[in-house]
Amino acid sequence: MDEKPDGKLPEDPLVRGPGSRLFLEWESYRRKRAMDAGNLVPVLGVILFFLPILIASGRESLPVSGAMIYVFAAWCVLIALSVWLSRLLSQPETSDTDGRDDGQL
Amino acid sequence: MVSFNILIAVCFAYVAFLFGIAFYADRQAARGRLKFLRSPLVYTLSLSIYCTAWTFYGAVGNAARTGLEFVTIYLGPSLVMVGWWWLLRRLVRIGRAQRITSIADLISSRFGKSNLLGVLVTLLAVVGTTPYIALQLQSVTLSFSVFSRDMSAGFMQVDLASTAFWVAVGLMLFTVLFGTRNLDANERHHGVVTAIAFEAIVKLVALLSVGAFVVWGLADGPADILTRMDASPIADWQIRPGRWAGLIFLSAAAFLCLPRMFQVMVVESADERNLAMAGWAFPLYLMLMSLFVLPIAVMGLELLPKGSNPDLFVLTLPLSQGWDGLALLSFLGGFSSATSMVIVAAIALSTMVSNHIVMPVWVSLRAPGATVSGDLRQVVLTARRVSIMVVVGLGYLYYRISGGGAALASIGLISFVGVSQVLPVMLGGLFWRRATKVAAAAGLITGFAIWLYTLFLPSIGGAGVLSKSVMQDGLFGLSVLRPQALFGTGGLDPVVHAIFWSMFLNSLVFFAVSLFTFPKPLERLQGVQFVNVFEHSQGPRGWTTAGAGAEDLLVMSQRILGAQQAQRLFEAEARAQGKLDHLPDSSPAFLERLERELAGSVGSATAHAMIGQIAEGASVSVQDLMAVADEAAQIMEYSSQLEAKSAELGHTAKQLSEANEKLTRLSVQKDAFLSQISHELRTPMTSIRAFSEILRDMDALTPADQTRYASIIHDETLRLTRLLDDLLDLSVLENGQVALNMEPVNLHDVLNRAVSAALAPQDDVPIRILRNIVQEDVDLISDGDRLSQVFINLISNARKYCTASDPVLEVAIQKQGNDVWIDFTDNGDGIPSHQQPLVFEKFARLTDHARAGGAGLGLAICREIMNNLGGSVAYLPEQGGAAFRVVVPLKS
Structure with missing residues (x-):
């Protein structure tokens, strides 16, 4: 992804798209932000779901009920974030937002 | 109590209903009414084949044994789904752009359409999935047995094996019917997907109903359940960090790599926008599916007699409380989970088997080109149908051989680890352009081998495949090679141990080999297509x-x-x-x-x-281009050779044509010469004959007349003799047969001789000859007589033809290198330019005959003489009068 074909003019919309502009329209900016968030949600999920290991390592034992509530709560948070994100990301792309930003990391 | 007949009837009714749904959906699709069939809801629900009977029944059993750990196999897929923007979107886009038909196709296509990789992944998938299908058959059979356990009226002893057999046959039938109805170019099975979506709802409703019954029917709501939970044996649960993390990772990996998941997620995906909804809705589905698992386990442990199989709590709990209807619903949920999994897995595997094993073999066996006879479509469909039967048959066989039981129950995770071996290659292929085919094959084989050795083989039959000594002391007695403690890592859970080592070594080999190998051109092309899928909307x-x-x-x-x-x-x-x-x-x-x-x-x-x-x-490909370039270079070389040859030929042809022209000219000249010579001979002969006849016949001739006539005859014979002498001379000279008398001579002497000879007999027209005696003093080695012959000719020509009233001939000498130039220039009118080329030709007489007194061979002889002496004679134009230059070499 980091290897854009060289030697093409940036004007070629198929290669760079308007993303090569320095400043984006407000809508585009929002969209790009949502894409960044879309990439980060699974990272947050990993941390949330792996947290019980760290929590448990500090104590004798973890009450099952508490652990269950925590896990499901974390799950719900992730789902809620996901709902919000997918609303942002599935909005029809305006002409100059252009979904060609391929979600680079 | 539910009678066996009712159970069978419900089963049949349910299956018939599924057939109906599938049939209806296919009809709708054929009519182009695809809106609902392609909706995000159907897509999300179809993903639920992740929840198989193993998860439907087994999750509760798992929860009863290991507490909250059961949830890990739902957490992994949830993470993958919420990260859809990053990975799944890419996968689906590639799948659509490249028309990927299976995960084996994805890997094969990414690495230069290599069929080797396709075969490898297919084998991996078949080996990994077959036990899983067996597991589904076992689940269904077990659930049947639950109902038959209470032997009441009308129930006969259910033969478990025959149940499994008939279930397998039914599934085969359904899959063949709806999975291979048409050979859709998009490889979408609307009927199957819709039926699965429906089954997903049945699963969810069944589990939620049992859950609700347990929480609000058997216990006093959530708070009560939580209290009971902490009081139950499950409360002893301790989180095992290795397994917790390992299983979340494993389930995420398997979610991406399972052939059936790939089928519904990528292949059947109509629109990547569906992912936006699936991204949150599927995690929600999974969460709901697992929400009541712990409560059911807790209540099952509490209420059911000790020793009950916790895997069947979902069924036995409602049954024990007399809720037959709920139990039946739950049974249908499990049945749905099993059937949908087997159907999709069979479709996915059959696609892989037919596309990567059967078709390549078939194509390679047939004559190449479009001349193959027979309907290929039929071949593909038949291959798929047979593959489906083989896959389901293998599952059934595995079930029979393993004998069901606990050994089979553990196969779920083992199977996950097996299919997950594709993950490094898949992710590497999606994100890393420089990954190579060889590396992918090496990584897959490594991972597969380690999985077999550390997990799969130890799991089946204990002492059967791997002997006890191998298990305890390692292969060849090397303790570092103990199957469940590679390199001394014995402290790990066997599954985590296998995940770690297989994934680590798989990735290591994949990356290392990639670093040391070079991809083929087609691989690189496909690599760019895959990695930069969002930039290249166009294909290669x-x-x-x-x-x-x-x-x-x-x-x-x-x-x-x-x-x-x-x-x-x-x-x-x-x-x-x-x-x-x-x-x-x-x-x-x-x-x-x-x-x-x-x-x-x-x-x-x-x-x-x-x-x-x-x-x-x-x-x-670049390879081909290079070959073409090579060929072109060869062709160019060849053509330049040809060109040289043709130039040579052209040259020869030109020479030939020149020679031909010359020959023609010579022939014409010869004809002209003959006609000239006969003319020249004829004229004096005529005079001689005429005057000799007069002398013979006329008696009354005066002596004066007689003398006059005789002298005419004499003159004419002299002329004839001279002509013949000239001709002979010319012929000798032309043939190069002349004997030259080369000796040191002085030019001055030669000129003296020539001038006196040329002017001697003449007295009528005096011509002054201007000479430079100093210049003339040049010593030569040449034939003096021949040279003087040339000079005589030139001087007498000047004398004869010079038209000036006071004719003057200038003889100028100059030395040029090894030559001496002798110019004879008179002050007459010269020779008209159009006649200049002719002067050296034989019989070329430019003016009237009378004045010439010769046969016109003089200059021709001069030229021949000079050629023989190694010099030349030429006419010099524009010198004021007639000018000839004789070039004589100083030494021949």
């Missing part, structure tokens, strides 16, 4: 058009896609190209599109090979 330019005739392509496509669809495709393309007839030009773009369409039916490797056969294997 795969084919040159040269060899592919549109008719051949149409014939072949009809065999695979079916006549109607193929013709539609071709017509559309022809219209797009602006052509009036139905056949489009086989442009690279069209070939590529066609290849993808075909790839949807027979897999990318086979489609590539088939188009390749028609397009004369003309895939434009």
Whole structure:
């Protein structure tokens, strides 16, 4: 992804798209932000779901009920974030937002 | 109590209903009413085949044994789904852009359409999935047995094996019917997907109902359940960090790599926008599926007698409380989970087997090109149907051989680890352009081997495959090679141990080999297509058009896609190209599109090979280009050789034609010469005859007349003799047979001799000759007599033809290198330029005959003499009068 074909003019919309502009329209900016968030949600999920290991390592034992509530709560948070994100990301792309930003990391 | 007959009837009714749904959906799809079938809801629900009977029943059992750990296998897929923007979107986009038909096709296509990789992944998938199918059969059979356990009225002892057999047969039938109805280029099975979506709802409703019954029916709501939970044996649960993390990772990996998941997630995906909803809705589905698992386990442990199988709590709990209807619903939920998994897995595997094993073999066995006889479509469908039966049959066989039981129950995770071996190669292929085919194969084989050794083989039959000594002391007695403690890592859980080592070594080999190998051109092309899928909406330019005739392509496509669809495709393309007839030009773009369409039916490797056969294997790869360049260089060399030869030939031809021209000229000259000579001979002969007749016949002649006539005759014979002498001389000179008397001579002497000889007999027209005695003093080695002959000729010509009233001939001498130039220039009118080329020709007399007194051979003889002496004589134009230059070498 980091290897854009060289030697093409940036004007070629198929290669760079308007993303090569320095400043984006407000809508585009929002969209790009949502894409960044879309990439980060699974990272947050990993941390949330792996947290019980760290929590448990500090104590004798973890009450099952508490652990269950925590896990499901974390799950719900992730789902809620996901709902919000997918609303942002599935909005029809305006002409100059252009979904060609391929979600680079 | 539910009677066995009712159970069977419900089962049949349910299956019939599923058939109906599938049939209806297929009909709707055929009519083009796809809106609902392609909706995000159906897509999300179809993903639920992740929740198999193993998770439906087994999750509760798992929860009863290991507490909250059961949830890990739902957490992994949830993470993958919420990260759809990053990974799944890419996967689906690639799947659609490249018309990927299976995970094996994805890997094969990514690494240069390599069929080797396709076969590897297919084998891995079959080995990994077969036990899983067996597990589903076991679940269904077990659930049947639960109902038959209470032997009441009308119940007969259910033969478990025969139940499994009939379930397997039923599933085969359904899958063959709806999975291979048509060979859709998009490889979508609307009927199957819709039926699965329906089953997903049944599963969820069943589990939620049992959960609700447990929480609000058996316990006093959530708070009460939580209290009971902490009081139950499950409360002893301790989180095992290795397993917790390992299983979350494993389930995420398996979610991506399981052939059936890939089938519904990528292959059946109609629109990547569906992911936006699935991204949150599927995690929600999974959460709901697991929400009541712990409560059911807790209540089961509490209420059911000790020793009850916790795997069946979902069924036995409602049954024990007399809630038969709920139990039946729960049974249907489990039944749904099992059937949907088997159906999709069988479709996915059959696609892989037929596309990567059967079709390549079939194609390679047939004569190449479009001349193959028979309907290829039928071959593909048959291959798929047989593959489905083989896959389900293998599952059944595995179930029979393993004998069911606990050994089978653990196979779920083992199977996950097996199919997850594709993950490094898949992710590497999606994100890393420099990953190579060899590396992918090496990584897959490494991972597969380690999985077999550390997990799969130890799991089956204990002492059967791997002996006890191997298990305890390692292979060849090396303790570092103990299957469940590689390199001394014995403290790990066997599954985590296997995940770690297989994934680590798989990735290590994959990356290391990639670093040391170089991808083939097609791999690099595909690599760019995959890694930069969002930048390249256009596909690779795969084919040159040269060899592919549109008719051949149409014939072949009809065999695979079916006549109607193929013709539609071709017509559309022809219209797009602006052509009036139905056949489009086989442009690279069209070939590529066609290849993808075909790839949807027979897999990318086979489609590539088939188009390749028609397009004369003309895939434009850098390799080919290099070969072409090589060839071109050879051709150029050859052609330059040809050119040289042809130039040589041309040269020879030119020489020939020159020679020919010369010969013709010579022949003409010879004719002219003959006619001239006969004329020249004839004229004096006529005079001689006439006067000799007069002398003979006339008696009364005066002596004066007699003398006059005799002297005429004498003159004429002299003239004849001179002519013949000249001719002889010329002939000798021309043939180069002349004997030259080369000796030291002085030019001055030669000129003296010539001047006196030339002027001696003449007295009528005096000509002054201007000479430079100092210049003339040049010593030569030459034939003095011949040279003077030339000079005499030139001087007498000047005397004869110079028209000036006071004729003067100037003889100028100059030395030029090894030559002496002797110029004879008179002050007459000279020779007109158009006649200049002729003066050295034989019998060339420019003026009237009378004055010449010669036969016109003088200059011709001069030229021949000079040629023989190694010099030349030439006319010098524009010198004020007639000017000749004689060039004599100082030494011959």
